[in-house]
Amino acid sequence: MDKDRASARLRVLLRHLGGRSAGAVIAHHTSGTVSPAGFLPQQFQYTRDNNILSLEQRKFYEENGFLVIKSLVSDADIQCFRDEFERICRMEVKPLGLMVMRDVTTAKSEYVPSEKVITKVQDFQEDKELFRYCTLPEILKYVECFTGPNIMAMHTMLINKPPDSGKKTSRHPLHQDLHYFPFRPSNSIVCAWTAMEHIDRDNGCLVVLPGTHRGPLKTHDYPQWEGGVNIMFHGIQDYDKNNDRVHLLMEKGDTVFFHPLLIHGSGRNKSQGFRKAISCHFADANCHYIDVKGTSQENIEEEVLKIASKIHGVKDVSLKDVWKFRARVVKGERIDL
Numbered sequence: 001m002d003k004d005r006a007s008a009r010l011r012v013l014l015r016h017l018g019g020r021s022a023g024a025v026i027a028h029h030t031s032g033t034v035s036p037a038g039f040l041p042q043q044f045q046y047t048r049d050n051n052i053l054s055l056e057q058r059k060f061y062e063e064n065g066f067l068v069i070k071s072l073v074s075d076a077d078i079q080c081f082r083d084e085f086e087r088i089c090r091m092e093v094k095p096l097g098l099m100v101m102r103d104v105t106t107a108k109s110e111y112v113p114s115e116k117v118i119t120k121v122q123d124f125q126e127d128k129e130l131f132r133y134c135t136l137p138e139i140l141k142y143v144e145c146f147t148g149p150n151i152m153a154m155h156t157m158l159i160n161k162p163p164d165s166g167k168k169t170s171r172h173p174l175h176q177d178l179h180y181f182p183f184r185p186s187n188s189i190v191c192a193w194t195a196m197e198h199i200d201r202d203n204g205c206l207v208v209l210p211g212t213h214r215g216p217l218k219t220h221d222y223p224q225w226e227g228g229v230n231i232m233f234h235g236i237q238d239y240d241k242n243n244d245r246v247h248l249l250m251e252k253g254d255t256v257f258f259h260p261l262l263i264h265g266s267g268r269n270k271s272q273g274f275r276k277a278i279s280c281h282f283a284d285a286n287c288h289y290i291d292v293k294g295t296s297q298e299n300i301e302e303e304v305l306k307i308a309s310k311i312h313g314v315k316d317v318s319l320k321d322v323w324k325f326r327a328r329v330v331k332g333e334r335i336d337l
């Protein structure tokens with residue numbers, strides 16, 4: 001590729017990824033090296049043919065396993081999600097099935113319902129306002145590029161990463177989300193993660209290891225951290241320490257779509273504020289459940305079933321039952337999931 005074409009391509013990449021997050025992406029050695037002209041559609045295995053993504057965007061996701069779309073969710077919607085989260089924290093609303101989480105350093109202290117003690121709410125499929133995030137047309141338009149037209153919302157979270165207490169417990173260890181999922185194929189699953197405010201390295205942005213979506217699912221377990229680890233924050237020990245790392249610096253409304261095998265995590269929140277993001281894992285309704293017995297996912301199955309029994313009092317259920325209970329169709333028809 002001659003110099004002019006290379007810099008033109010780089011400009012296109014910059015436009016798609018935008019300002020500072022693009023700055024980080026350029027550091028990845030494969031992001032600007034292949035000519036889109038030489039890339040034939042039949043080579044795509046992680047994205048679908050539907051003309052929503054540009055060739056450069058498809059190429060980028062195929063190579064790196066993530067794609068940032070700038071300013072995708074409006075300020076007004078984000079404010080609505082924030083208000084609803086605060087209502088949940090004050091216990092003014094109690095959506096069915098919602099899991100409310102606290103940081104390991106404060107989990108055992110007295111419970112005062114407030115935004116300052118809740119670090120994550122998970123499984124908000126029965127909260128009309130928060131679940132609206134999973135049905136936003138601007139989100140689903142991109143999701144369809146990875147899942148196809150029949151879309152299930154499988155797993156929902158609003159993460160309220162707290163200022164670190166000094167024990168580094170606000171970190172999220174490097175992991176692959178597929179570890180938590182008993183459904184396949186992995187290429188038909190995608191996460192949408194939207195920044196609810198400016199997010200950078202100071203308040204603990206996402207960090208991703210580009211290209212790792214092309215590797216296998218690795219063994220996960222609790223990291224041996226001195227200050228403790230949050231419940232269900234499993235991590236990978238044996239990732240390639242020389243793999244490039246990209247810190248995703250994002251503005252309010254920016255959304256990253258990423259593959260469930262992409263190794264990612266987030267750093268310590270060194271700021272005084274609570275860093276908020278909202279996310280949903282979507283899957284093609286044609287995906288199927290798998291039995292994780294005898295696989296590396298057995299440890300998370302055991303933990304999830306224990307929690308389901310403790311919080312919801314449900315016994316004799318399988319991991320598949322738990323997932324079927326939380327899954328919701330958001331576009332097209334419900335098929336196998």
Ligand SMILES: O=C(O)CCC(=O)C(=O)O
Pocket residue numbers: 157159161172177204205206264265266277
């Ligand atoms: O928002 C974060 O800090 C990380 C979230 C994440 O990777 C997860 O919950 O799987």
